[in-house]
Structure formats: structure tokens, C-alpha cells
Amino acid sequence: MSGFQSSWLALREPVDLRARDGGLMRKAAEWLAVSGAAPLVADLGCGTGATLGAMEPALRDAGCNPRWRLIDNDPALLALAAERAARLGVDAETRCLDLSDAGMIPTGGAALVTASALFDLAAEDFVATLAEALAGAKAALYATLNYDGSTSFSPSHPLDGIVVAGFNRHQLRPKGLGRGASLGPAAARRLATAMKALGYDVELADSPWEVEPEDQKLAAEHIAGMADAVGELGVLDPAEARRLANISARTRRQGAGDGGPPRSPGDSRVGPSLTRSLIRSPRIRSGWRRSSPSVLTRA
Numbered sequence: 001m002s003g004f005q006s007s008w009l010a011l012r013e014p015v016d017l018r019a020r021d022g023g024l025m026r027k028a029a030e031w032l033a034v035s036g037a038a039p040l041v042a043d044l045g046c047g048t049g050a051t052l053g054a055m056e057p058a059l060r061d062a063g064c065n066p067r068w069r070l071i072d073n074d075p076a077l078l079a080l081a082a083e084r085a086a087r088l089g090v091d092a093e094t095r096c097l098d099l100s101d102a103g104m105i106p107t108g109g110a111a112l113v114t115a116s117a118l119f120d121l122a123a124e125d126f127v128a129t130l131a132e133a134l135a136g137a138k139a140a141l142y143a144t145l146n147y148d149g150s151t152s153f154s155p156s157h158p159l160d161g162i163v164v165a166g167f168n169r170h171q172l173r174p175k176g177l178g179r180g181a182s183l184g185p186a187a188a189r190r191l192a193t194a195m196k197a198l199g200y201d202v203e204l205a206d207s208p209w210e211v212e213p214e215d216q217k218l219a220a221e222h223i224a225g226m227a228d229a230v231g232e233l234g235v236l237d238p239a240e241a242r243r244l245a246n247i248s249a250r251t252r253r254q255g256a257g258d259g260g261p262p263r264s265p266g267d268s269r270v271g272p273s274l275t276r277s278l279i280r281s282p283r284i285r286s287g288w289r290r291s292s293p294s295v296l297t298r299a
């Protein structure tokens with residue numbers, strides 16, 4: 001088990017799909033179509049196969065019917081990815097393995113390597129080693145949805161800056177893809193720099209999550225995760241958080257009984273729980289945007 005639940009991946013898939021830059025995806029498909037007969041795509045950290053699903057229409061339009069190698073360390077997710085491939089009539093094999101050592105990743109024979117929502121989990125050496133392997137094989141890379149650290153909420157709240165900065169700092173914790181700290185918000189930039197240095201053409205496009213009130217389930221889960229991350233770091237001074245919550249509630253009151261802040265000034269459950277209640281309040285968070293560039297790089 002990787003810790004990525006299929007229910008979470010299912011929640012994010014429609015928002016991811018909306019976010020993907022269609023132009024970049026089309027270019028990846030067109031590049032693959034002219035790369036040779038029966039090309040192979042290796043999808044790293046495939047989860048339930050969202051990238052395969054997202055790319056299918058663009059590949060069909062490009063007249064390309066590649067084979068896929070779906071790689072993940074979670075057998076349950078891989079089984080769902082295999083089911084998806086079968087449903088779509090796509091020729092796919094699954095490999096259940098740990099990607100922690102980028103030098104051991106079976107990208108051999110792949111014309112295109114893909115990864116979605118993966119590189120922000122990776123460390124510096126993972127990117128450097130994978131970049132060398134790609135260049136050695138002249139493979140292209142299409143890496144989407146790499147969170148770049150900018151999240152903005154609408155309407156905004158006095159705690160936004162500190163919450164997002166705390167979350168971004170938490171993103172740097174090692175996730176096991178390579179050694180040491182994760183690149184987190186620096187991942188897309190680092191990837192682009194590494195590939196350019198190896199003589200690759202690099203194109204970047206934004207693939208932002210635009211989370212609307214109708215995406216409440218995803219918003220609630222993600223924001224709870226953000227609150228937990230910020231709570232773990234202890235970056236919010238509880239007294240200051242309470243003060244800001246009260247100011248915010250006074251200036252924003254739009255009606256009673258919506259279950260949001262403020263908590264009473266005597267409430268001792270401050271810190272993470274207050275933060276969570278603050279940033280989860282539907283009154284305060286009707287929409288938000290999270291920027292996640294995509295990278296397409298070709299030799």
C-alpha cells in the first residue's frame with residue numbers, strides 16, 4: 001500500500017482532467033505517433049491509470065495506439081489501472097515495484113515516459129538520475145500536475161499566507177522517491193532545468209486545479225490534509241490564529257448556522273483543530289486555485 005487511496009485518486013481525477021493542458025497532451029500524443037511503430041509508454045506512479053485514461057482521446061486523434069507499462073508499488077491501484085486499460089481496449093502490462101531508486105526503473109524501450117502528480121514527491125537525485133536515463137534512451141517525458149507551491153483561495157483569509165507556506169514546507173518532507181528531501185514545489189522547474197541541460201526541448205504549461213464549490217468533497221479532503229500538515233509543523237501561533245479567525249468572522253459574517261468559525265474565545269481546542277475548522281469553512285472557502293505546471297520534454 002502506498003498511502004494513496006483509490007477513493008482519493010477518484011476524487012481528484014475529474015479536477016485533474018479539467019486541469020491538464022490539452023495542447024501539451026496533444027503534442028505528446030503527436031510526438032509519440034511519429035516515434036515509430038507500436039511505441040511503448042511507461043507511466044510512473046500510475047495509480048488507477050488516470051494518465052492512460054486522460055491521454056486516450058488525444059492518442060486516438062493522433063492515430064497512435066501505444067502499449068503501456070503501468071508502474072506503481074500499490075497492487076490494489078495497479079489492479080484498477082489494468083481494469084481501466086482493459087475497458088478502454090488498451091494493451092497494457094503492470095509492474096508492481098518501488099520507484100525509490102530511479103536508476104532501477106524499467107523505462108527500457110519506452111519512447112515516452114509519463115507521470116502525473118508524482119514529481120513533487122521526488123528528491124533531487126531521483127530527477128537527476130531519471131533525466132540521465134531518459135537522455136540515454138532518447139525518450140520523451142510528459143509530466144503533469146506537479147504542484148508549484150501557489151495556492152490561492154477565494155475569498156481570501158488572513159491566514160492563507162501562513163497556511164500555504166506551512167503546507168509547502170511540509171511538502172519537502174522525504175517521500176522515498178530518491179534520497180532526502182522532496183523537491184515539492186520546485187519539482188517542475190528542476191525537471192525542466194535537468195532536461196534542458198541534457199539538450200532536450202522543454203515546454204511548460206500550467207495545469208491548475210480550479211476548485212469550485214461543486215468540488216466540495218475534494219476540497220474538504222485536500223484542505224483537511226493541508227490543515228493536518230500545517231498542524232504537524234506547528235507554524236500557527238494558536239492565540240494569533242484565534243485572533244485572526246475572530247476578525248475574519250466579524251468582517252465576513254454572511255448568515256448564521258453554517259458551522260464555520262469562529263470558535264468561542266474560551267475554546268481550548270486551538271491550533272490544528274481551529275486551523276482545520278477555519279480553512280474548511282464553506283463560507284470562507286468557496287473556491288480556490290492551485291497551480292501545477294506540466295512539463296513536456298523531447299530530445
Ligand SMILES: C[S@@+](CC[C@H](N)C(=O)[O-])C[C@H]1O[C@@H](n2cnc3c(N)ncnc32)[C@H](O)[C@@H]1O
Nearest residue numbers: 002004045046047050072073098099100116117
Ligand atoms: C498522487 S498519486 C498519482 C497517481 C496517478 N499518476 C494520477 O495522476 O492519478 C502518486 C502515485 O505514485 C505512487 N507512488 C508513490 N511512491 C511510490 C514509490 N516509491 N514507488 C512506486 N509508486 C509510488 C502511488 O502509489 C500513487 O499511485
